[in-house]
Amino acid sequence: MAQGNGGGAPTPLPQLGARATATLYLPQRQATTASTADPTPNHPTSIEDGAGGSSSFTPTPSASPTVVGSSSDTGNKRGRKTTSDVWNDFEQLYKQVNGKKVRYAAKCHYCKSQLTAKGGTGHLHRHRIACASKADRASRPQSLLQFNGDGSVRSWDYNAATARTEMCRLIATLDLPLGFGGHPAFERYIRRSHNPRFRSVCRQTTTRDLVKFFKQRRTVLIDLLQSSVSSVALTSDIWSGNAKEDYISVVAHFVNVDWLLEKRVIGMRLIDVSHSGSNIAERVATVVEEFKLIDKVFSVTLDNASANSNAMNILAPRFSGYVGSLFLHQRCACHIINLIVKSGLKRLKPYVEDFRTAISFLNASNQRIAAYKSYCVAMDVRPRKFGLDMDVRWNSTYLMLKHVIPYKTTFSVFIQTHYQQVMGQTLLTQAHWEIGEKILTFLELFYDSTVALSGIYYPTSPLMLHHIIEIASHLSNYENDILLRDIVVPMKSKFLKY
Template identity: 30%
Template structure:
């Protein structure tokens, strides 16, 4: 043993220091802790894991890289998570982002190239505070376990919109898997779609016909915008009354007192925003039940915008009318469920609600404008979405027939209108069987494959080849009846409001309908909206954040894609869907 004392000297200690290996702190030491539920877990610190999770947090929350060098951030990490963590600099953070992006991209590439069906695309334009254009390309696909997924696969900065879409698809090596593309209603989309068709489907006329769809959320925005122009003035008194109540704490407390007197829950009422039409619906939804509270609050008031009984009655009609558009937009903007099969059902609901105001004098102008826009985009139901609705076992042909009946309905029910409707329905049925035959032949080719006979084969082998060919033809005729069998069976009797997993239904029917299930998978992959619900109600452009727009384009793309991929991994791609409603919605005051 080495001893230290006043009589022992220190030379032996110096010799020990020069010869003994220094003990380092054991940063890999396992720590035992408890979970929030009381369970025990073990944790081993890893600098690499800590760096990766730091990158993940910065990407998910869109935190600027420079924050990692701030003293406050470093102190927080050191004090809260331990001194062994060494935060990287911003340059290292950027390099880590690009490295993780390339790793995750390789994994996603492999996934996309091995899915059993088609990939359907959506794209929408973004801009920055520097007026630079970015194209967000999103892939929608169904995996082997019949689960629907979506991933942002590209976010390039474009000097000219859409010119680089095909180049990005080549980079991902998925050109042979593309099924459809859903775009907004920008005027330059037609030329972009034409170029994509020429590149992807040079001689495939069937695929070209089904390829392009317009974003249904954008179309609904156009309809609602035309309609609201006629009714917004009649809502002025309610809007100004809500603004008046929220203008001071004293008025708000007085409003709460009126709520208590009438045994109503105390709530902060939202006010609408000029950039989002759903905010007007939400304002009316929460204000109308408090009509009597408004009357009490403004009793004997000289406020000039006090809502009258006529104002409230008018607002109730408007709220009920626009509810279907609000619900349809939210439905069409979903991420984790099929939307294409519900298109005809929702269009039928919109057509019916439009009919209710067709002969109401005060809404006649609104009806004319909205019906004109509806007919422009949806009177001929998009072929791909019409076929997708048939793949829903709850609807089959019925809801498509109803939608066409409503779209081509005439006040006088003239013979020409009936004939046109029947002609359209015949076209959908013909296309349905045409698409089915394509899938049948594709399945036959995949199962049997072409014959590669060696030279000088004895003649007897040709007999076997002939027999096999006959069996293939017989099998083709038998399986061709899959579609007939599916259509001949009555639709499933499941109430519309009940939960129904259409993909799980087709998964269980895959053995009975091997060809039709493959066709259904591709049609049900189609998204009807290009945007998530948090931006579906706004006509404004989507804007890259101020800090991201200062970065190099390849870094912006990596950050945007990684954020979406991380959210997909966590199952939180729709976490912002209710952001506005939670912000504006009814807030109960305890």
């Protein structure tokens, strides 16, 4: 006899053999137990005896039965339903173990984290409380949307990896310090203004991210040049950094699949040896080989220097696979214009030097700058500051004169008054201003040609012939000018040389 727990009469069981297997039917203890009972409790159940025979019986209909030790158990040893409310925020994950369906993990609906689910649910409660993703979604009044490439819309989710990649792009584009993204002020700005879930990273992490990002972009560029580009035009030059170190750059210009002109800096190598032709050729060839462009070089444009000519004599046999070596070496047109203009400005050095001295005198004292500003305001002229030119760049000399000539009235009076009091002599005379205005008008064409031929996102080769004709005509017109005759003659000789 089996005793019931509900206070009713015990339910008689049929006689079974010693080796029989049976399913026991117990009366329902509470109303909530009915949900875990066999879904077909009123159907007869077969019981096999030891002899292989079978008999059937119908359980007492007054109570809902509960299955104990059923083979359809889903990982819960007692075969009962999970009653904790923590499962409202987790997905139960199951796997087959020895033919049984066993729960092995729980997956958070919000942050998609997987936690073990073989034991209790205390750790799941703690995760649900601390889950930042759930708290963020609960406080967000409306989901953020993001457009796909095809115009469809999807929900936007914060991605820390994407934020770190874009930080690398920002630092590289604006030349910012590596610790910019980890500064507390920047982190406070992003959290309060854009994304409260933003997490900053330290300078060391940003450095590693930059190296990783550079390698990824380099690989993508190599694949692009190999698969979608048939030829490239190279330019190279040497420049000095603030640390007194010389670097040689190699830039590739090409037309993409959309017929747009693009440029990419494919090499920036330290050249800590003499700038000889062999050293230049070695570094340029190394960069071209790394990007697998040996058979795709259309032209190489360099400054008009003897070392560059020697370098091209070494590189021409290696780069001549695409168009040969006849037109492979191209001399920079802007550098030739620079040599032409500098040959003429040597004759005007005393006049230009006086303008430099006047501007240096004004900028040497904050009191003089304030006094000149007050004088301009009194004369109803908008005040401005003047910068010095660079001796190696003639276009900076042109811009210096272009900025100071319109302030002839105020600047000359101020310099004459203050410079004479300090030095006891007059610095800028009427002849200085007349020659300065004449030089400014004469150099305007050369400056415009340099700007036009320095373009990188449009073809400049078709413009070259037009500017050569304009410069030749311009020199011929000023050849008989009384003030500029001495500078036009050497400039025209240099022009005919190239």
